[in-house]
Amino acid sequence: MGVLNFTLNEDGVAVMHDALMCMFKFSDDVCLEARKDKLTLTTLNVSKSAYVCFTFAAGRFFSRYRFDGNAQYRDRFSCQVYTRSLLSIFRPRQSSDSAGGRESTIERCDVIIEDGPGRKSRLIARISCRNGTTATHSLSFEAKAPTHAKFEKNEATNHWAISSRTLRQLMDHFGPSIELLDINTDDDTRVVNFTCFTEKAQKRGSNTNEAVLKKPLHTNIAVEMDEFDDVEVEDKLHIIISVKDFRAILQHAQLTSGELSTSYSIPGRPMKLSYNNDGVLCEFILMTVGEKDVMNQKHKNPRGSSAAAKAARPELDATSHRESSVANEKPSQQVDAGLMKPPARRPIQQRSPTRLRQPHFEIRPQPMPPPATARSDSLFVTQHDDEQQWEPLNPDEEEDEGDDDRLEWNSNNEPNPSTMRISSYVDRPAPPEPQSLDHLPSGMEPTQPLSDVRRFGLFSS
Amino acid sequence: MRFKTDLRNIRTFSRLVAALNSLEKIAWVRLDDETARFTVIPDTGSQVWASLSVNLIFDNYSIQSAEPSNTINLELPLGPLQRALRSAAGGNQASLRLTKRDGLPMLSMTIHAMTKDGGGPEPRGGRAASGFSGADPNDPFGDDPDIFQQESLELTLKREREKVITQDIPVRVLHPDTVETIMQPKVREPDVHIQLPPLLQLKAISDRFTKLALTTSSSSRPGGGPERNNPKLELSANMYGSLRLRVAAESLDITSVWNGLDNPELDPGALSMPVEEHPSTRFREEGPDKWATVRVDGKDWSRVLSVGRLDAGRVIACFSDDHALILYVYVPHHDDEASDDVVTYYVSSYSA
Known part of the structure; x- marks a missing residue:
C-alpha cells in the first residue's frame, strides 16, 4: 500500500498527458503534491519567471483516488519527477487506424506512489490497454517540497476573461520571431490591444541599411472590449509578457473550450492566467516585464547606436561586480527564495550560448540561484527596494556586442546579398557615416565590383 | 509621399x-x-x-x-x-x-x-473531450460532434466582433x-521562343534530375564551392515545338523531351527588325534539329519554377542559344480583364 493510489481512465490519461506536455514547455521536471482531496502538479521555469500549477480534483477527475498519510506525510506528500518520464508513461497509444484501433488504446492507468521509512521511494504506473497488454513503469523520485509562486490577489485589480480559442487564433497572426507581447487597453476606442514586438533586432540594429529591413513584422491586434468578459483594466496600462510562455499556455488552453481569465496589477509584478476544465484547474503565474525595463528598451530603440551601448557598458562590464552584488544579496534573499530578483546573469551564462538568444532570459529580471528545497511562500513578493540597484544591470549589451559578429556570419548565414547590392547604390549619393562604415559587413566590398560586373555580363558567369 | x-x-x-x-x-x-x-x-x-x-x-x-x-x-x-x-x-x-x-x-x-470560435476542442488524436468520451465515430446513435459545434457557435456569435x-x-x-542605375537586363533577340509544358510537370522532372545528379556527384567530387557543385541542367528548344531537358554527370546521362508545344507567332509590329531577319526565323529554317541550348543551375531552376504556384496561364521561354534564357509568366486575371501582367525571369545560365 503506497502513500498515494489513483486510477485514471482513458480520458484522464490524455488530460494528464496534455497537462504534462504543457508543463514540459516550461521546465524539465514537475512536482507532484498529493492531499486528501486533490493532486497538484507544479513547475517553475529555469529563469523563475513562469510558474505552472495544475490542480486535479480527487473526486471529479480520477476514477479512484486515495491518499493514505503516514507518520511522515500526515496530510500531504510531495515529490519531484522528470516530466519526460511521466510523459512517456502517459503518452497516447493508438493504432494508425482510428476506426478500429481502439483495442490497443489505454483502458486505464493505476498509479501507486510508495515512500516512507524503510520503503523504497518509487512511483509505479500500470497501464492497461484494451488489447489486454499491461505495462508497468517504475520511476524513482526525489521527495521534496514544491516551490509555489505567490500571487497577491488583492493587488491585482486589472482583469479580463476571453474565450481561449479566440485568443489562440489571434496568436496565428503573429510572426515566428517575435518575443514579447504587450497587452494594453484604450478606453477611448474601447479596445484591448495585443502587440507583439522584438527588442533584439532593434538593439543590434545600429544604422546599417540591412538591419532596418531585418526587423521582424510588428503586429498589433485590436479586440473590442465587448468581446471580453469581466473586463476591468486601467486605461493605457501596458503589461508585457513573453510570447513563448503565452503561446505554450494557449496551446493547452484551446484544448479546453472554456474561458481564460487573467488578472494583474502593474508592470514588473506577476500576472495570473487561469482556466478550468472538468475537475482540472490550470493556473499560470507569469512575471511581467518591469516598467523600467521597458523604458530602458524604449530609450534604446530610436538611438540603438553603439554609442548608447558604450555608455551603458561601464555598469555591466565587470563580471566580478555582478557576482559580488549577487553574493551581497544572498543572505537576505535566500530566505525568501527571491524569485524575481533581477539579473543574476551567471547561471545562464554558463548554459549554452544559444540560451542567451532566448528573449525572456534577456529581458526578464533574473533570479537567484534556486534554493532548491526551501519552502518559499513569499515568492514574487519581496522586491520593493532592491529593484533599483539591480536595474541598470543590463547584461544584454555586452553579450550582444560579442554576438554581433557571430550573428552576421555564423548563425545567420544568409547575408542577404541583395540588400547589400541595392544599398551599395544607396550609399553612393550620401557620403557614408564613419560609424556605419564600421558596421558594414566586410562582405560589402567584394560584392560591389561583382555587381558591377554582373550588370554587364548577366548571363555568362 | x-x-x-x-x-x-x-x-x-x-x-x-x-x-x-x-x-x-x-x-x-x-x-x-x-x-x-x-x-x-x-x-x-x-x-x-x-x-x-x-x-x-x-x-x-x-x-x-x-x-x-x-x-x-x-x-x-x-x-x-x-x-x-x-x-x-x-x-x-x-x-x-x-x-x-x-x-x-x-x-x-x-x-x-x-476568429472562428465555438466548436469542440481542436481535433486531436486519441481523445474526445472528456465528457462525451465513449462516442464511437461509427455509432449512428452517438453524439454527433457537429451538433455541438453549431450550438456553441450560435452562443458565441452574438458577441463575436471584428x-x-x-x-x-x-x-x-x-x-x-x-x-x-538598376537596369532591366538587355538581351538580344531570342533564337527560339516556346510555350513551356505545365510547370508542375517540368518542375517534378527537373527536380528529379537534379537530385539524381546530386547523388552521383556528391560521392565522386567532394570540395569546391557549393554553387559550383550544384548540378547543371541542359535545357534546349527548337522552333518545331520540342523542349529537351537533359542532365549529364559522370555516371548518368538522362534526357526528357516534350513535343507538340507551341512556338507563338511573333508580332511583326513589336519587332525592331523584319520577321525574316529575326533569329528565330533562321532557326526555323534550319529545321527541327537546330536547337537553342542553355545550361541552368538545377537548384536555381527549381526556385524559378516555383512560380508555378501562381496558377500561371502561359509561360513563354525565350532561348538565346548558349547565352540566355528568359521566362515570361503571364499572371492570370480572375475577372477576365485583358491582362498584360507579366513576371519576367532572367534565368542565370552557364557556359558549358
Missing part, C-alpha cells in the same frame, strides 16, 4: 510574393500610377522583374509622390510581407499604406478579421537616383 490602397486578389499577391521570396529575401518595389513592379536581384541566381497593373492586386489605389511621374521606390523584405499577406488571406478586408513608426518608414497592413490586425512591415524608401 503617400501611398494607400486596399488589397484585392490577396491569394495571387501572396503567391507571387512567395515565388519571389524563394529567390531572394529583399525586393525592390516601384509603384506609380499604373503599375506595381517587384524586382528581385539575387547575388547568384535568377533575377525577376514582375510588372503588375495596379488593379490586379490593389483597389482604391492612391499614390502621391514628389518624384518624377509620381513614383515611389521601396526596398521591402519579402518574408514579413508574405507573413502579413497570410494573415490577410483569412480576413474580410485588408489595406496597405506607407507610414512611419518611431521615425522609421513602415508599410502598414490593416486587416479586418473574425478584430483589427495591424502588420507593420519595415521598408526603406529609395531615392530615384539610387534605383536609376
Whole structure:
C-alpha cells in the first residue's frame, strides 16, 4: 500500500498527458503534491519567471483516488519527477487506424506512489490497454517540497476573461520571431490591444541599411472590449509578457473550450492566467516585464547606436561586480527564495550560448540561484527596494556586442546579398557615416565590383 | 509621399510574393500610377522583374509622390510581407499604406478579421473531450460532434466582433537616383521562343534530375564551392515545338523531351527588325534539329519554377542559344480583364 493510489481512465490519461506536455514547455521536471482531496502538479521555469500549477480534483477527475498519510506525510506528500518520464508513461497509444484501433488504446492507468521509512521511494504506473497488454513503469523520485509562486490577489485589480480559442487564433497572426507581447487597453476606442514586438533586432540594429529591413513584422491586434468578459483594466496600462510562455499556455488552453481569465496589477509584478476544465484547474503565474525595463528598451530603440551601448557598458562590464552584488544579496534573499530578483546573469551564462538568444532570459529580471528545497511562500513578493540597484544591470549589451559578429556570419548565414547590392547604390549619393562604415559587413566590398560586373555580363558567369 | 490602397486578389499577391521570396529575401518595389513592379536581384541566381497593373492586386489605389511621374521606390523584405499577406488571406478586408513608426518608414497592413470560435476542442488524436468520451465515430446513435459545434457557435456569435490586425512591415524608401542605375537586363533577340509544358510537370522532372545528379556527384567530387557543385541542367528548344531537358554527370546521362508545344507567332509590329531577319526565323529554317541550348543551375531552376504556384496561364521561354534564357509568366486575371501582367525571369545560365 503506497502513500498515494489513483486510477485514471482513458480520458484522464490524455488530460494528464496534455497537462504534462504543457508543463514540459516550461521546465524539465514537475512536482507532484498529493492531499486528501486533490493532486497538484507544479513547475517553475529555469529563469523563475513562469510558474505552472495544475490542480486535479480527487473526486471529479480520477476514477479512484486515495491518499493514505503516514507518520511522515500526515496530510500531504510531495515529490519531484522528470516530466519526460511521466510523459512517456502517459503518452497516447493508438493504432494508425482510428476506426478500429481502439483495442490497443489505454483502458486505464493505476498509479501507486510508495515512500516512507524503510520503503523504497518509487512511483509505479500500470497501464492497461484494451488489447489486454499491461505495462508497468517504475520511476524513482526525489521527495521534496514544491516551490509555489505567490500571487497577491488583492493587488491585482486589472482583469479580463476571453474565450481561449479566440485568443489562440489571434496568436496565428503573429510572426515566428517575435518575443514579447504587450497587452494594453484604450478606453477611448474601447479596445484591448495585443502587440507583439522584438527588442533584439532593434538593439543590434545600429544604422546599417540591412538591419532596418531585418526587423521582424510588428503586429498589433485590436479586440473590442465587448468581446471580453469581466473586463476591468486601467486605461493605457501596458503589461508585457513573453510570447513563448503565452503561446505554450494557449496551446493547452484551446484544448479546453472554456474561458481564460487573467488578472494583474502593474508592470514588473506577476500576472495570473487561469482556466478550468472538468475537475482540472490550470493556473499560470507569469512575471511581467518591469516598467523600467521597458523604458530602458524604449530609450534604446530610436538611438540603438553603439554609442548608447558604450555608455551603458561601464555598469555591466565587470563580471566580478555582478557576482559580488549577487553574493551581497544572498543572505537576505535566500530566505525568501527571491524569485524575481533581477539579473543574476551567471547561471545562464554558463548554459549554452544559444540560451542567451532566448528573449525572456534577456529581458526578464533574473533570479537567484534556486534554493532548491526551501519552502518559499513569499515568492514574487519581496522586491520593493532592491529593484533599483539591480536595474541598470543590463547584461544584454555586452553579450550582444560579442554576438554581433557571430550573428552576421555564423548563425545567420544568409547575408542577404541583395540588400547589400541595392544599398551599395544607396550609399553612393550620401557620403557614408564613419560609424556605419564600421558596421558594414566586410562582405560589402567584394560584392560591389561583382555587381558591377554582373550588370554587364548577366548571363555568362 | 503617400501611398494607400486596399488589397484585392490577396491569394495571387501572396503567391507571387512567395515565388519571389524563394529567390531572394529583399525586393525592390516601384509603384506609380499604373503599375506595381517587384524586382528581385539575387547575388547568384535568377533575377525577376514582375510588372503588375495596379488593379490586379490593389483597389482604391492612391499614390502621391514628389518624384518624377509620381513614383515611389521601396526596398521591402519579402518574408514579413508574405507573413502579413497570410494573415490577410483569412480576413474580410485588408489595406496597405506607407507610414512611419518611431521615425522609421513602415508599410502598414490593416486587416479586418473574425476568429472562428465555438466548436469542440481542436481535433486531436486519441481523445474526445472528456465528457462525451465513449462516442464511437461509427455509432449512428452517438453524439454527433457537429451538433455541438453549431450550438456553441450560435452562443458565441452574438458577441463575436471584428478584430483589427495591424502588420507593420519595415521598408526603406529609395531615392530615384539610387534605383536609376538598376537596369532591366538587355538581351538580344531570342533564337527560339516556346510555350513551356505545365510547370508542375517540368518542375517534378527537373527536380528529379537534379537530385539524381546530386547523388552521383556528391560521392565522386567532394570540395569546391557549393554553387559550383550544384548540378547543371541542359535545357534546349527548337522552333518545331520540342523542349529537351537533359542532365549529364559522370555516371548518368538522362534526357526528357516534350513535343507538340507551341512556338507563338511573333508580332511583326513589336519587332525592331523584319520577321525574316529575326533569329528565330533562321532557326526555323534550319529545321527541327537546330536547337537553342542553355545550361541552368538545377537548384536555381527549381526556385524559378516555383512560380508555378501562381496558377500561371502561359509561360513563354525565350532561348538565346548558349547565352540566355528568359521566362515570361503571364499572371492570370480572375475577372477576365485583358491582362498584360507579366513576371519576367532572367534565368542565370552557364557556359558549358
